[in-house]
Amino acid sequence: MGTLPTLSYSQIRTYLECPLRWKFLYIDRLSEAPRGYFSFGRTVHSVLEELLQPFVQPTARRAGGSTQFTLEEFGAGRGSPRAPLDPEGMLALYDRLWVSEGYESPEDEERYRALGRTLLLRYHREITTQPPTPVAVEAHLETTWDGIPVHGYVDRIDLTPSGGLEVLDYKTGRGLTSRDALTSEQLGLYQVLVERNYPYPVERLALIDLRGGSHLVSPPRPAEALAALRQSVGEVADGIRDEEYAPTPGRPCARCEFQDRCPEFREVPAGERAALATLVDRFAELREVERGLGEELASTARTLHTEAERLGVHRIPGARGLAIRRRETRPRGASSTPGSPSAGGVAAGTTCGSPAPS
Ligand code: SF4
Structure with a gap:
């Protein structure tokens, strides 16, 4: 006490x-x-x-x-x-x-x-x-x-x-x-x-x-x-x-x-430091790759959507997948977000699905 x-x-x-x-x-x-x-x-x-x-x-x-x-x-x-x-x-x-x-x-x-x-x-x-x-x-x-x-x-x-x-x-x-x-x-x-x-x-x-x-x-x-x-x-x-x-x-x-x-700021024991530092660096690297892939994915979806609109088609087949241009489902009067792959499920988007059924 x-x-x-x-x-x-x-x-x-x-x-x-x-x-x-x-x-x-x-x-x-x-x-x-x-x-x-x-x-x-x-x-x-x-x-x-x-x-x-x-x-x-x-x-x-x-x-x-x-x-x-x-x-x-x-x-x-x-x-x-x-x-x-x-x-x-x-x-x-x-x-x-x-x-x-x-x-x-x-x-x-x-x-x-x-x-x-x-x-x-x-x-x-x-x-x-x-x-x-x-x-x-x-x-x-x-x-x-x-x-x-x-x-x-x-x-x-x-x-x-x-x-x-x-x-x-x-x-x-x-x-x-x-x-x-x-x-x-x-x-x-x-x-x-x-x-x-x-x-x-x-x-x-x-x-x-x-x-x-x-x-x-x-x-x-x-x-x-x-x-x-x-x-x-x-x-x-x-x-x-x-x-x-x-x-x-x-x-x-x-x-x-x-x-x-303070235990919250305790140093990692010297013998463990090198191995853990490698793991932390690899984690940081993967997060970078993840960020880059996310940006590339969004930009590819936007391009496919624009192309599908230009050609007036809704399906673009590829060797490993099928891009589908979704119909507009947004409420009347709402502005569109062209090419947005995920606009709350209401805007048209272009998605690549799993390999097309043969
Ligand atoms: S948690 Fe922060 S404020 Fe508290 S003793 Fe540790 S370093 Fe100091």
């Missing part, structure tokens, strides 16, 4: 994609090479946490963590707002927090660095023009969902004008649409976490598309969507408890760094 850890959204998604990859990461604790786009995302998130901190409003309840003011702290003056960073201060912080690992080249890193400056300056303008009302930034929230421990770091939780909450997630990748906000399971899990940690209703979920400069809003997930998500989380929890770690090859394999340990 496996021990069930507190599940994050990323763990849930990884297990659903491939349980074996989940095991490599979370049981065997194998590490993956750093990636530039993760470093970039981490840096931007850290800057935004600092940038938004001065805007944090007091709340009636503390969920844990230091990025949230309680009413008591606020009353005691410890939560008094301080001035937000100006653009220069923000960029200096950006340089200080920059994570420099995983980039493909110095040029690649510089491209990301310039992109970060652009999108942070734009977002700075946005929040200083229209100051947000967060009650928490980078809030670490936990709960037990029908017996399953789950947690997550919610980028931001804002107070809405009607006294509810908006759950926000920053995205630094490209190509987001409002459909992403409507279907994101990550936002669904965050909704559950926020609802169980705050005494206010969740009124909105949103993705902040930092590259596109848009705020993609969705209503909270309805009960049936949360039930479906709970079902998936339950399947993951059951699989981990039962120690089911079968490899599930698919799209994630392309970026999986554990192929050398």
Whole structure:
């Protein structure tokens, strides 16, 4: 029986994609090479946490963590707002927090660095023009969902004008649409976490598309969507408890760094390799021949059909077979496909049958 850890959204998604990859990461604790786009995302998130901190409003309840003011702290003056960073201060912080690992080249890193400056300056303008009302930034929230421990770091939780909450997630990748906000399971899990940690209703979920400069809003997930998500989380929890770690090859394999340990990618033993390679090559050769024969067969049938039409005959005998030009059987009004040997059985065609009866 496996021990069930507190599940994050990323763990849930990884297990659903491939349980074996989940095991490599979370049981065997194998590490993956750093990636530039993760470093970039981490840096931007850290800057935004600092940038938004001065805007944090007091709340009636503390969920844990230091990025949230309680009413008591606020009353005691410890939560008094301080001035937000100006653009220069923000960029200096950006340089200080920059994570420099995983980039493909110095040029690649510089491209990301310039992109970060652009999108942070734009977002700075946005929040200083229209100051947000967060009650928490980078809030670490936990709960037990029908017996399953789950947690997550919610980028931001804002107070809405009607006294509810908006759950926000920053995205630094490209190509987001409002459909992403409507279907994101990550936002669904965050909704559950926020609802169980705050005494206010969740009124909105949103993705902040930092590259596109848009705020993609969705209503909270309805009960049936949360039930479906709970079902998936339950399947993951059951699989981990039962120690089911079968490899599930698919799209994630392309970026999986554990192929050398995965049975799906196991190498053919050296002693068998040559014989099997010959067989594979012969198979490929035969498929080529099969493709070529198919094309030649169709083209010969088309020529015979055209010739039979030209001569106004329906039967052309050969020494090894008999070509028969079939009558048109297509429905009235349908267009013909001249010479097509197989047009759904309705078009005229020319076929070579077995040797003609003598
Ligand atoms: S290579 Fe594919 S199947 Fe194997 S562990 Fe990685 S993701 Fe899973």
